[in-house]
Amino acid sequence: MTVLSRQALFSRTWFQVCALALAYLLAGRLSLLLAIPPGYAMAVYPPAGIALGIIIVAGYRLLPGVAAGAFLVNMLISWESAAGISWASTLLAALLGGGAALQALAGSYLIRRFAGSNLSLDKDTSIFRFFLHGGVLACLISASVGVLSLYKLHFIPGDHVINNWLTWWTGDTLGVLTITPIVMVLFAQPREIWNSRRWNVMVPLAICLAVVISVFTYIRHREEQKQFLEFRLEVERISQDLQNKLNNHTDAVNNIERFFASSKSVNRSDFSTFVQHTIDSNKAITSLIWAPKLRHADKTAFEASVLQEGYVSFKVSEKDASGKLIPVKARDDYYPITYIAPFRTGTLAFGFDMGSSDIRRIAIEEARDSGNLTATDPLVLVTDSGEQHSVLLYAPIYAPGKPLDSTEKRREAFQGVAMSVLRMGEVIEDALSKQDQKNILIKFYDLSYPGNKGIFYDAIKIIDPGHFFQSTINFGGRQYALLAQPSSAYWNSHVSWITWFTMIGGLLFTSLLGIYLLVVTAHTFNVEILVTQRTSQLNDSEERLRAILANAAEGIITMNPSGFIESANQSAEILFDYPRGALFGRNILSLFPDPASEAFLQGYMQDQLELHEKQARQEVVGKKRLDQEIPVELAIARVELGSQTLLVLILHDMSERKRVEKLKSEFVAAVSHELRTPLTSIRGSLGLLVGGIGGAIPAKAKNLLEMANDNAERLTLLINDLLDFEKLEYGGMQFNLQETSLPALVKKAIDANKGYAQKYSITLLFDAEHSVDAVVNVDQQRFIQVLSNLVSNAVKFSKKNGQVEVYLSRSNGWARVSVVDHGIGISRDFQGSIFQKFTQEDAKAARKYAGTGLGLSLTKTMMEKMGGRIDFNSIEGEGSTFYIELPVLS
Structure with missing residues (x-):
């Protein structure tokens, strides 16, 4: 199997080599039709573009086809010329074939080396590098090898080297710029992008080339006629x-x-x-x-x-x-x-x-x-x-x-x-004249006398059958022939620049058009790929979004500003007890018939709400399909999608929450009446016993009673904090906000906590007489509770015989009350969670300082309810400063 595969590969390779050689030969022969007289100078050489394109696509194994094709083309030129085939022309053809193959090899290598192995040419830089390395640079090789060979083998004189080199290089370069893109469209990989360029690149290039060649052929024919007429007039003058x-x-x-x-x-x-x-x-x-x-x-x-x-x-x-x-x-x-x-x-x-x-x-x-x-x-x-x-x-x-x-x-x-x-x-x-002898080659001979003896003058070495003129001269009863053809000097002085400019200009335009089309199609292809990717991603995103919305636990409804439902997920349909798709097209107000809900929704539909109102949530009452009411937390947002406006409603079923709140309320009532009342009685009895109302108590028993009394106080505080927290969280705590002078209120709170401070041997400092005055809007009882919490914490965490300072200041419309201690401070790790419920820095601290972990959380919540705020600064081991701020009324 391996041997057969290698034989098949070998046969296929040689078939492709022969096909490439034949294609090169045919293209080279057709290129001679584009030659500008008198020689074979061509402004474009398509075989160079074919060779580079095929080698890039098929690989270096087809290089023998390039060499063979170039060899045959040059042998054909020698055979068609008057000089015929000789050992020199054969050697020249071999050298030119090698130069063509070397050029294709170098061009392909440079493109893969500098333009990258990706041959899709889908970027501007890769297109530019493709033509720079494969055309402008690689084409230096064949021109240099070819012209040097012509010079060394005495086919051209030294003064013709530069002109021939420039013509050769220009022809090969333009051949690559115009023909290689067509070859790439036909054979290059990846086929997706090159197939898309078949109509956008190859057809316009082919049409443009056909137009350029047609115009060139017409102008060249006209210029040839003009030149031949001028030459004929010159020869007729000489003949006369x-x-x-x-x-x-x-x-x-x-x-x-x-x-x-x-x-x-x-x-x-x-x-x-x-x-x-x-x-x-x-x-x-x-x-x-x-x-x-x-x-x-x-x-x-x-x-x-x-x-x-x-x-x-x-x-x-x-x-x-x-x-x-x-x-x-x-x-x-x-x-x-x-x-x-x-x-x-x-x-x-x-x-x-x-x-x-x-x-x-x-x-x-x-x-x-x-x-x-x-x-x-x-x-x-x-x-x-x-x-x-x-x-x-x-x-x-x-x-x-x-x-x-x-x-x-x-x-x-x-x-x-x-x-x-x-x-x-x-x-x-x-x-x-001397000018005539330089520009015109003459042969003069006797027409009736055969052989070289009949030739009187012969400056023509090789007759150019396409460019000569013959006249007959009568003399002495005999006829003589005057044969004349232009010399190389004549053609150099009678260059048809309009033909060159037409061809080169047209080919440059075609080349630039090809490059432009490649760039445009590359951008188009990349955009199409991006659109396809984005479309796929969008479809995936839409599918994911549909899946998320369909399976979301919360009900989601979209409606237009008129209030008609455009979509509803499964949770919304279950919430209102409607079958799948039954909510579509219904008016949203039919699901929320109570006046408060209707007013809330109308405000959104008419876009009459303020920004903070638009972002708020509201509890409303919904109505199920069978007229059963259901408490719902409703969040609504206005979304602009181009020229379309949608209202998105997120619905949360509050039934379970309401049931839990009812249970908690009942629990709070039970705690308040069934736990706090006997605990108060127990605490009072223990206090009386510790105070000595029952007579003298042994020392050991007194210690036990004091311990029981302290724990009863702690339990009372915990229960009070729990009740206050529940009231705050579920709206049971009422706030009576009044305009109050802040210094007097602070002094009142300080006086209430002096006994507690003396218990810990702490001095409370507050200079009420020299403090700034500020009127704020607060609930006095709750403010004293907040400040007392901060002062008691400062006292607890201060060192014995220390002091706690309270300062009052105002800035930028805010009044600040600062409580400063010089105690243990707060560690950096704990500072981020200090206002959370049931948090203390460690269990040891909870036992030592007898706290519940609810005080600061309650303080923060109550300050926010009164429109204020709380924050702190602390350095571990040096102390802390807690401050509360309230808006100043005057």
Whole structure:
């Protein structure tokens, strides 16, 4: 099974590698359609984006597909070029394939290293890093490897390196920016986010790319036509200049013919003088010649006449197979070069019979028979300066006054030829300016002469079939071809910037659009996920809330401001004895028919209550379905939900509480009448016995009686505190608040506790005469009870022979009474619970200081009932200060 799995994986990998190589090849071939002439410079290279996207998605195992695809693309370019495939082009293709694979590898690594392994690109920073590392930075690799390889293998010159590098880098970068997002949409993980981008990213990008490419194609075609028209006009100008130059040479030979026709005799000196200006002004003319027609019978006399002119070695000659001059062979006619300018002693051409050469003889006879100038086939002439590709131009010279209206008559009147030796290469160079030679590559050749010998001028190394122009030039009865194509300098000086700007601008816009769409879709996807999570959480919360409300022990009802119930939980339905859902839509007042409850609810529904009233609870009377009344504690709150207002009612069944209160009330009455009355009697009897009313009592018995009396007092205090606490808690204690002068009331309380203080050898200090005056609203009896509790506690917890100070002060509308002792103080741990019921610091203290643990709790409750407050400051081991505060009336 493992072997089969590995084989299947291997087969799948190689299938994907081949598929990637084919996709790269097709994309690269299509990219050539976007090339900007004259070469293969591209503003965008889509295969770079395909390679990076696939390697990111599928992994490094497909890198051979990138290398193979890039290799095939470059081999295809070499095969389609005029240079063809060579070892250099093959090596170049291999290097470029390696550079493309290395770029894809580096881009994928950088993205995973710096942008993170999460390829969802759901954050702005990850999108920015993706394109920075995968595009801008990674694309430096292929451009550098490619241009360096082109330079080292001599495909581009050194001055083209920078331009080619920038073009290469720009094309790859824009390819990544525009194509990689599309690849990611099609294949990247996680599919949830990339599938959501299919319509929001891929379609707009594809449309934008199609528009940019269409506009680019149109503008490029228009610019190509414009450039080719400009180039054609330049070549036509050069062609016309060349034609004019050749016509001038034709005129030079015709002038010689006219000179002979108009003169009775022309000697050597006359000929030299006549043609000297023509030679001086036309560097392309090697020499101008007069060659008479010489019959065989006149040959000897002709040679003798020339010898008499002083040319002692003159002979009518011809060339043998090796090119050496030899005496001419016997023929009917000869065409010896007689006059030649410029004439140089020892010139090989002097006396040469042009009729001995087939090429020359044919041209002479053609000129003779037609009466027109005739050019020879291209010739390679050996001169002092070496071999030169030249053309001999012949003009027939006829005897003056002879008829020339037929071939036979022209042959009879024919006396010889005037000839010009013309270097055609120099004619071309003379017709081209330096700028023309730099910008335009020229090839000039004889159309009727095959082979390289027919080429006079050739600056074209490789023909570009898409960018050349050909014109035909007539000269000497022959046709010559002028083939021209732009040079690299021409393209550099005629760059179609509008094409570049259109393509790069459009692609930059497309790239920015792609980045923007990725950012927007990332935000949208994150918002959708957040909404889904929040919706799920909200649903869960609503379910939990429903469950909580449905199972809440308290009844909960919501209603609108008109008083109609919108929801009620199960506890509310049970409270009022209604079946499930029966409370919905009922008016709340039907459940609380008594006037007090109705007034309370109407105040909330009409929103006429003050804030403290809105937050209060109230006991009301509810009515069950069968008209049975039920005591209910009602809490109500107004809730604003957007534009909707709801009133939320929380209902607590008070039936059990009322029953318990009744039991407690009965218990308090029982304690008051059945326990406190006999205890008072017992305490009185014990007091009389201790006071000696029953006579002398033994010491041991007296101690027991005093102990019983003390415990009876403690029990009385405990019962009184319990009764007071119950009265406070259940509203049985009444408070009679009156305006009272606080110093007098404090002095009264101090006087009441002096005997208790003397018992513990404690001095009570209060300066009533010098205290501040303050009028407060209190119940005098309860205030004295509160202050007595604080003073007695201070006395109990003071050290023997100590003192307790009482101070009266006022500040910010409040009067403060402070009771200060210097006793044991209160520990930090106990300070937080000192006002709770039945609390003392420890059991030992309870036994030592004989307290119930209810005094401070009662004191705090009574102060709050009178509108005051109580607090303290204490340092353990140094003493305590308890103070009560009341609002000052005056």
